[in-house]
Amino acid sequence: MTYTTLSLTLIFVLIPLILSKTLHLSLEKDTIIATIRSIIQLLIVGYVLKFVFDSDSFIYIFFMITLMIVAATLNARQKGRAIKGITWKIALTLIVVEVVTQGILLGLQIVPATAQYIIPISGMLIGNSMVLSILFLNRFTAEVESNKDSIELVLSLGGTPQQAIHTQLKNAIRASLIPTIESQKTIGLVQLPGVMSGQIIGGADPVVAVQFQILIIFALLTTASISSILIGMLSYPTLFNERMQFIKNATHK
Amino acid sequence: MNKIDQAIQFQNVSFRRGELSILKNISGSIYKGKITTLVGPSGAGKTTLLKLCNGLISPTHGDLFIDQQSVLAYEPTTLRRNIGIVLQNAPILRGTVFDNLALPLKLQKKSLTKEEAISILDTVGLDESFLERDATELSGGQKQKLTISRTLINRSKILLLDEITSALDPVSVHEIEQLIKKINKKYDVTIIWITHNIQQAMELGDYIWVMMNGELVESGDISILSKTKNKQVQNFIQGNV
Numbered sequence: 001m002t003y004t005t006l007s008l009t010l011i012f013v014l015i016p017l018i019l020s021k022t023l024h025l026s027l028e029k030d031t032i033i034a035t036i037r038s039i040i041q042l043l044i045v046g047y048v049l050k051f052v053f054d055s056d057s058f059i060y061i062f063f064m065i066t067l068m069i070v071a072a073t074l075n076a077r078q079k080g081r082a083i084k085g086i087t088w089k090i091a092l093t094l095i096v097v098e099v100v101t102q103g104i105l106l107g108l109q110i111v112p113a114t115a116q117y118i119i120p121i122s123g124m125l126i127g128n129s130m131v132l133s134i135l136f137l138n139r140f141t142a143e144v145e146s147n148k149d150s151i152e153l154v155l156s157l158g159g160t161p162q163q164a165i166h167t168q169l170k171n172a173i174r175a176s177l178i179p180t181i182e183s184q185k186t187i188g189l190v191q192l193p194g195v196m197s198g199q200i201i202g203g204a205d206p207v208v209a210v211q212f213q214i215l216i217i218f219a220l221l222t223t224a225s226i227s228s229i230l231i232g233m234l235s236y237p238t239l240f241n242e243r244m245q246f247i248k249n250a251t252h253k
Numbered sequence: 254m255n256k257i258d259q260a261i262q263f264q265n266v267s268f269r270r271g272e273l274s275i276l277k278n279i280s281g282s283i284y285k286g287k288i289t290t291l292v293g294p295s296g297a298g299k300t301t302l303l304k305l306c307n308g309l310i311s312p313t314h315g316d317l318f319i320d321q322q323s324v325l326a327y328e329p330t331t332l333r334r335n336i337g338i339v340l341q342n343a344p345i346l347r348g349t350v351f352d353n354l355a356l357p358l359k360l361q362k363k364s365l366t367k368e369e370a371i372s373i374l375d376t377v378g379l380d381e382s383f384l385e386r387d388a389t390e391l392s393g394g395q396k397q398k399l400t401i402s403r404t405l406i407n408r409s410k411i412l413l414l415d416e417i418t419s420a421l422d423p424v425s426v427h428e429i430e431q432l433i434k435k436i437n438k439k440y441d442v443t444i445i446w447i448t449h450n451i452q453q454a455m456e457l458g459d460y461i462w463v464m465m466n467g468e469l470v471e472s473g474d475i476s477i478l479s480k481t482k483n484k485q486v487q488n489f490i491q492g493n494v
Contacts, residue, residue, distance in 0.1 A: 150344050151348075154356075154360065155333065155342055156333055156340065157404070158331070158333040158334035159357060159360040160330060225315075243308065243325075244329040245308070245310055245311065
């Protein structure tokens with residue numbers, strides 16, 4: 001695709017701008033900012049990836065993954081900022097997800113240990129883990145807020161913090177995992193997933209593209225379950241003090 | 254009364270939440286096997302006082318002693334099993350009446366037998382047919398009896414009751430009052446009962462505590478209400494009776 005052809009795709013930006021202006025939605029400014037940011041960010045990423053792929057150095061791969069984890073952590077922590085130490089809890093979760101999944105993929109030589117494979121796969125897995133962490137934290141804080149009386153009841157009857165929070169934790173873990181599991185049930189039927197679409201457009205054999213997509217969706221199942229369970233197990237103890245007392249304002253500021 | 258007769262002893266207990274002073278320098282004793290009624294206007298700190306006894310919160314100043322031992326010396330789960338609390342609007346868990354009754358033992362990884370469940374229901378005046386009923390569909394009075402019986406499963410020697418009759422009809426109120434008297438006499442349980450109703454406090458209490466603005470302003474046997482010189486307490490009583 002040439003840059004002239006690419007510039008024609010700006011028609012897709014022009015349509016929402018005209019609609020926003022006509023219907024007085026006041027979204028013109030945000031649309032223009034989003035467009036400019038996406039162009040700049042993606043161009044930078046494109047050149048950075050080209051440099052990293054060409055150099056094929058593990059230091060640059062490590063640097064890129066660290067950058068992804070930092071950006072994902074800073075984004076996800078907004079949803080649980082009242083939970084003490086949430087930043088390092090999310091960072092640790094993302095690191096564990098990356099180590100476990102890449103450990104299996106590279107350790108069993110499922111994919112080659114090159115930047116071309118490690119970076120895009122890490123991006124997808126860390127991104128998914130970030131979304132899962134946000135979904136979990138959203139649901140968990142809401143569950144705790146609306147069930148304070150039940151949590152206090154279990155404590156008052158002699159239950160431990162783990163017993164008191166068990167239902168809320170389980171509900172939040174289940175709720176955050178359901179979208180991943182559900183989307184995989186209709187994969188390929190409703191929409192062609194990103195990796196597969198990209199490879200097919202890039203000229204790859206559709207069967208090879210499907211094989212890669214299967215690898216990704218299986219890995220996503222692991223990242224989803226590790227992310228929500230780990231962030232849950234790390235977060236709930238901060239809602240209680242050493243006397244097993246429920247800290248009422250621990251989930252909101 | 255001797256120290257040995259004291260079930261709970263408060264020593265200069267204060268409780269603050271942030272800048273807000275909720276309890277101020279409370280000192281006094283709750284006697285074993287007796288019913289102490291706790292009265293006072295909303296926001297006086299009554300519920301906070303009960304939560305301190307059950308260990309749901311800890312004093313920010315001073316100390317309280319259960320059987321001559323500081324609450325801080327007890328392991329929290331042991332303390333809470335020994336001192337039962339029925340909080341106002343305590344939630345009924347989804348499931349059957351039996352599921353709710355089984356909860357305290359389930360938390361200790363023990364199970365409740367059907368016979369034990371029937372026996373505890375009988376204590377609160379509910380028959381065997383209630384066991385498999387959906388707990389969330391009981392009437393207000395039945396739910397309150399269930400929350401009391403659920404707390405009784407732990408066989409606590411001290412029972413803390415927070416306005417357990419405030420939302421009930423007169424017949425249910427009378428039933429609950431008789432039930433609490435029975436529990437007090439039959440099992441020799443020490444009871445602290447928060448109520449807004451001065452009449453109820455005088456009829457049921459062996460002792461009465463009056464709290465206002467986080468302070469214990471009067472305590473003693475029920476005759477203190479007629480003898481009090483405290484203007485605030487006099488106004489409170491006149492507004493209530």
